[in-house]
Amino acid sequence: MAENVVQLEDISRVYEMGEEPLYALKKLTLSIEDGDYVAIMGTSGSGKSTLMNLIGCLDRATEGRYLLNQKDVFDLTDDELAEIRNSTIGFVFQQFNLLSSMTAIENVMLPLVYAGVDKEQRTLRAQFVLQQVGLDQRIYHRPNQLSGGQQQRVSIARAIVNKPRILLADEPTGALDSHTATEILELFDDLVEQGITVILVTHDGEVANRASRIVRMRDGQITSDSRIRSKKNA
Amino acid sequence: MGFRALVVIAWQGILSNKLRSSLTVLGIVIGIASVITLMGIGEGAKKEAEKQVQSLGVNLIYVRPGAASNASISQGQGTAPTLTYEDAKAVKETCPSVDEVAAQYQSSYQVQHGEYNTSTTVLGTEPAYPEVRNFHPVNGRFFNADDMKDCARVCAIGDTVKEDLFPDESAVGKQILIRGELFDVIGVMEKKGANQMTDMDDQIFIPITTGYSTLFGLNTVTGQAVKMVLARAKDGQDLQAQFQITNLLRLRHGIKSPDQDDFQIRTQMDIMQTAQSITGVFSLLLGATAGISLLVGGIGIMNIMLVSVSERTREIGIRKAIGAKFKDILWQFVLEAIILSLTGGLLGIALGMLGSDWIGRFANWTCIVTPFSIFLAFAVSLAIGLFFGIYPARKAALLDPIVALRTE
Numbered sequence: 001m002a003e004n005v006v007q008l009e010d011i012s013r014v015y016e017m018g019e020e021p022l023y024a025l026k027k028l029t030l031s032i033e034d035g036d037y038v039a040i041m042g043t044s045g046s047g048k049s050t051l052m053n054l055i056g057c058l059d060r061a062t063e064g065r066y067l068l069n070q071k072d073v074f075d076l077t078d079d080e081l082a083e084i085r086n087s088t089i090g091f092v093f094q095q096f097n098l099l100s101s102m103t104a105i106e107n108v109m110l111p112l113v114y115a116g117v118d119k120e121q122r123t124l125r126a127q128f129v130l131q132q133v134g135l136d137q138r139i140y141h142r143p144n145q146l147s148g149g150q151q152q153r154v155s156i157a158r159a160i161v162n163k164p165r166i167l168l169a170d171e172p173t174g175a176l177d178s179h180t181a182t183e184i185l186e187l188f189d190d191l192v193e194q195g196i197t198v199i200l201v202t203h204d205g206e207v208a209n210r211a212s213r214i215v216r217m218r219d220g221q222i223t224s225d226s227r228i229r230s231k232k233n234a
Numbered sequence: 235m236g237f238r239a240l241v242v243i244a245w246q247g248i249l250s251n252k253l254r255s256s257l258t259v260l261g262i263v264i265g266i267a268s269v270i271t272l273m274g275i276g277e278g279a280k281k282e283a284e285k286q287v288q289s290l291g292v293n294l295i296y297v298r299p300g301a302a303s304n305a306s307i308s309q310g311q312g313t314a315p316t317l318t319y320e321d322a323k324a325v326k327e328t329c330p331s332v333d334e335v336a337a338q339y340q341s342s343y344q345v346q347h348g349e350y351n352t353s354t355t356v357l358g359t360e361p362a363y364p365e366v367r368n369f370h371p372v373n374g375r376f377f378n379a380d381d382m383k384d385c386a387r388v389c390a391i392g393d394t395v396k397e398d399l400f401p402d403e404s405a406v407g408k409q410i411l412i413r414g415e416l417f418d419v420i421g422v423m424e425k426k427g428a429n430q431m432t433d434m435d436d437q438i439f440i441p442i443t444t445g446y447s448t449l450f451g452l453n454t455v456t457g458q459a460v461k462m463v464l465a466r467a468k469d470g471q472d473l474q475a476q477f478q479i480t481n482l483l484r485l486r487h488g489i490k491s492p493d494q495d496d497f498q499i500r501t502q503m504d505i506m507q508t509a510q511s512i513t514g515v516f517s518l519l520l521g522a523t524a525g526i527s528l529l530v531g532g533i534g535i536m537n538i539m540l541v542s543v544s545e546r547t548r549e550i551g552i553r554k555a556i557g558a559k560f561k562d563i564l565w566q567f568v569l570e571a572i573i574l575s576l577t578g579g580l581l582g583i584a585l586g587m588l589g590s591d592w593i594g595r596f597a598n599w600t601c602i603v604t605p606f607s608i609f610l611a612f613a614v615s616l617a618i619g620l621f622f623g624i625y626p627a628r629k630a631a632l633l634d635p636i637v638a639l640r641t642e
């Protein structure tokens with residue numbers, strides 16, 4: 001049996017708003033195996049993004065234990081969490097979140113800049129992943145000169161440039177038409193094939209059906225958890 | 235993460251809003267340029283004052299009548315003068331460290347030559363005067379010891395007086411009337427300009443003995459008053475000379491130990507120090523004025539950095555999400571502020587030097603830019619970037635990545 005890359009035990013995330021505390025996540029327990037492809041579904045406000053932020057070490061749980069790669073992240077400093085985000089995790093957002101003042105390739109190189117990789121290596125690595133996501137032209141264009149699909153390819157390239165173990169995608173196809181969405185999802189299939197653990201939030205059942213496992217949420221809790229196919233590279 | 239990479243990131247931030255960055259830099263340019271120029275003006279004033287004091291003659295000691303404490307002394311009739319021509323002679327004869335002495339007494343009179351007339355200062359003095367003052371005739375000669383002995387009615391005239399009385403002819407060998415008394419003009423003095431006390435060119439010089447017997451009307455029973463005794467000390471003996479003169483005069487005037495002097499004695503050094511402290515205050519005021527404009531420039535930087543941080547909140551969130559640490563973000567913004575202020579500083583130094591050069595050339599005012607003021611301007615602009623940049627940068631670096639990412 002493969003080890004768990006993500007192991008959440010009785011995780012709560014509470015927002016203190018007014019008189020009553022708001023539980024965005026309530027005593028949630030979830031384990032995800034290395035190399036798995038998981039889709040998270042649920043109504044708006046059910047806590048999907050909150051969960052993704054916690055898994056991605058952008059946020060800290062109010063209660064509970066989180067083991068990432070078997071290691072408790074509770075005591076880590078902000079800078080140590082930043083290092084984990086840089087080396088272990090890749091983010092893909094619905095709104096792409098590229099830096100508008102930089103070219104596509106500069107955006108892709110940015111995580112390597114923070115990792116301290118030298119310029120020559122950065123360029124080689126960025127060119128490689130851009131090719132991998134199918135964008136070998138227009139890499140010296142700025143985001144506002146690219147289509148939505150092209151921008152999402154750039155942001156996927158940025159997410160995988162530092163060889164993460166986990167790719168977190170919060171509604172990655174939400175801003176794309178169905179044809180482009182399919183192309184992006186095919187890229188995810190490739191990444192899973194390469195052994196990267198992919199966790200994806202979606203509202204779209206068809207999108208979710210491409211994954212191996214579907215987790216449904218409501219009110220900060222998991223309501224159903226089903227494996228629809230065996231892990232791809234088990 | 236390497237320093238080079240941080241500089242590149244900061245630089246990209248600056249380029250992303252060129253107009254705004256340029257305007258911010260302009261604020262610093264103006265501040266630094268005014269520091270450089272105003273400090274240059276202050277420095278120039280100091281040098282100018284030193285030059286003037288020096289041009290009065292070196293190693294000079296000035297002795298004036300009257301106690302140091304009461305500035306205005308009454309010289310009413312019947313009061314014996316406290317400093318006399320006899321005192322001056324005694325100083326010359328008995329003080330070993332004194333080289334030359336020129337007593338002087340002056341008063342204003344109407345003078346006339348033909349149809350021309352003017353009112354000017356007539357200065358009775360001794361033959362050593364040109365030497366002591368470093369102020370010589372360009373035409374003819376100054377009066378000598380014989381003229382003194384004979385109470386000769388001769389005079390040397392200053393450049394302004396020459397222009398007033400002899401506009402189109404040479405003066406030497408002609409005669410002028412001073413308060414109705416006839417004098418031979420034997421010399422015309424070089425042009426010296428004004429020092430902070432008198433216009434050296436608007437004077438007529440006569441033997442002091444002649445002055446006492448014809449013009450000044452001072453009776454000889456109580457002694458012949460002088461308004462100043464100029465003494466020149468031998469090289470390097472200023473202090474000894476000052477000491478000898480003080481002792482001699484106290485002895486001659488019968489002043490006992492606890493009592494105050496009835497004369498004032500000042501050296502060239504004292505005057506130089508006074509001039510320096512005045513110009514020092516002047517420089518400080520100029521510096522403070524420039525400092526205020528720098529402060530305004532610095533606040534401008536802080537303002538722009540704060541705007542920049544809040545505008546780029548989302549960018550900061552993205553950078554943090556992909557692994558930027560606290561220091562990475564902090565340095566990004568601090569370096570941005572420092573690059574802005576240093577650019578402003580360097581341009582300001584260049585502009586300030588150019589401005590000083592122009593002031594020197596067109597306003598005819600010595601304006602000296604010292605290496606120290608350049609160094610100071612550079613250091614200050616660096617400090618401004620750091621000081622005014624650190625608060626906005628900290629604000630940026632402390633942002634919560636999730637909050638930042640959610641910002642539109």
Ligand SMILES: Nc1ncnc2c1ncn2[C@@H]1O[C@H](COP(=O)(O)OP(=O)(O)OP(=O)(O)O)[C@@H](O)[C@H]1O
Pocket residue numbers: 015017022023024042043044045046047048049050051
């Ligand atoms: N910073 C915050 N302060 C207060 N409440 C918050 C904050 N962030 C999220 N919440 C609340 O937590 C709950 C879960 O939010 P979350 O963004 O995780 O939902 P979601 O499942 O991603 O919804 P959607 O599908 O609309 O993106 C919501 O009720 C939301 O209002």
Ligand SMILES: [Mg+2]
Pocket residue numbers: 048049050170
């Ligand atoms: Mg969400």
